[in-house]
């Protein structure tokens with residue numbers, strides 16, 4: 189049974205990944221009364237995802253690097269919990285947040301059928317809801333055996349399972365190298381890592397690279413590890429089709445031009461029984477957008493929260509940290525969580541921005557340095573405009589509602605849809621269970637509307653809830 193949520197706290201932190209954990213622990217150590225809420229049953233978020241307890245894993249650290257930092261954080265979490273300053277509410281998803289006087293009221297659901305729930309009031313809020321994977325569709329991407337690249341990593345870390353025996357890893361972004369290496373180390377054969385961009389583009393920003401030697405070193409270690417496991421690294425290429433009847437039997441890998449259009453006649457078949465594919469991560473902004481927080485365009489083409497140096501959003505009383513402010517990796521998430529908490533502590537003390545102590549100055553410097561690297565990474569791996577040339581008319585773009593690329597193109601070319609919202613109304617693309625999280629980017633690009641860092645639609649609910657939950661949460665003003 190997940191622990192019950194308290195009725196009130198000084199600070200509510202949503203998300204117990206690296207950013208949220210760092211924020212919650214720092215704030216509690218600074219004397220605040222904190223509630224940390226996460227949909228998962230254990231702390232750690234995506235990066236520090238541990239094997240499910242029932243699997244009896246004896247060495248969870250074997251699938252991780254930086255595990256010592258995580259155990260140090262969870263030890264601090266334990267101490268704050270025991271001291272009664274921090275309540276970690278696991279297995280609860282926040283589905284809405286509303287203003288109630290000077291407080292925020294967070295509405296939570298829990299349980300297998302989502303019927304359990306609670307409401308927590310808090311004076312201040314840190315949104316650390318992380319990111320989800322960006323998928324670009326292509327012929328065959330809905331066949332069994334095609335999984336998200338980050339999803340494959342998550343399956344391995346939490347379920348200790350591989351998506352197949354011979355797995356092609358494809359898409360774009362440095363995460364692919366970590367995924368390919370984890371799969372190979374866990375015993376999968378990885379015949380190729382197919383990267384749509386090229387790593388040479390990083391060399392155009394030597395100062396940013398020089399300021400982030402840890403990222404450079406990580407890249408070198410990954411490349412060496414991949415070479416040791418015989419993983420071929422193919423750049424400026426993409427998987428443009430998946431073959432198979434019941435499940436994946438092979439993929440076509442094509443060379444791409446600079447705009448990511450496949451070069452005719454370059455397709456080569458690679459046999460495999462699984463494909464792990466992803467084109468980077470996208471900030472998870474449902475709750476923040478619902479609160480009215482403004483966004484900025486990221487260099488990778490997605491929207492990220494607009495934050496000041498103290499990690500305040502544009503909504504008073506709401507801070508954010510980690511991937512919600514733009515995709516940047518675990519170390520950046522940890523630094524931002526700590527910085528956000530220090531700002532919250534100062535705000536709670538006298539309602540003013542905090543003093544720039546040596547600790548704050550060091551964290552800000554680290555943040556600026558890592559954010560510059562994140563900007564470079566986003567620009568290098570941003571999907572090229574020619575990716576949609578991979579699509580066939582019958583390729584499903586929205587898999588929830590089974591809407592094809594042909595249907596979206598008809599809505600645009602023949603019915604005059606000039607933006608994704610009209611395309612959605614005409615085709616139902618983005619109206620299914622995932623509410624456009626998977627297909628939103630692709631539909632926006634196909635509809636030809638504003639795609640450059642445009643914020644996703646604002647939704648009143650961050651996840652599906654039952655009518656009874658809605659009715660329970662409704663205040664007298666909603667009647």
Ligand SMILES: Cc1cc2nc3c(=O)[nH]c(=O)nc-3n(C[C@H](O)[C@H](O)[C@H](O)COP(=O)(O)OP(=O)(O)OC[C@H]3O[C@@H](n4cnc5c(N)ncnc54)[C@H](O)[C@@H]3O)c2cc1C
Pocket residue numbers: 202203204205206207208225226227228232233234235236280281282283316317318319320321338339341342363366367469472475509510511512516517518521650
């Ligand atoms: C599937 C996946 C796998 C990844 N694997 C790797 C990897 O192997 N190596 C690597 O370097 N990077 C990896 N990353 C990136 C890495 O996770 C991030 O850099 C880092 O974890 C960011 O920390 P964060 O705290 O911002 O977000 P996260 O770690 O994503 O934490 C966000 C937390 O918020 C919770 N949450 C979100 N919405 C709600 C809600 N409404 N209610 C309650 N809780 C909520 C989630 O359950 C999650 O625990 C992965 C990302 C993803 C999406």
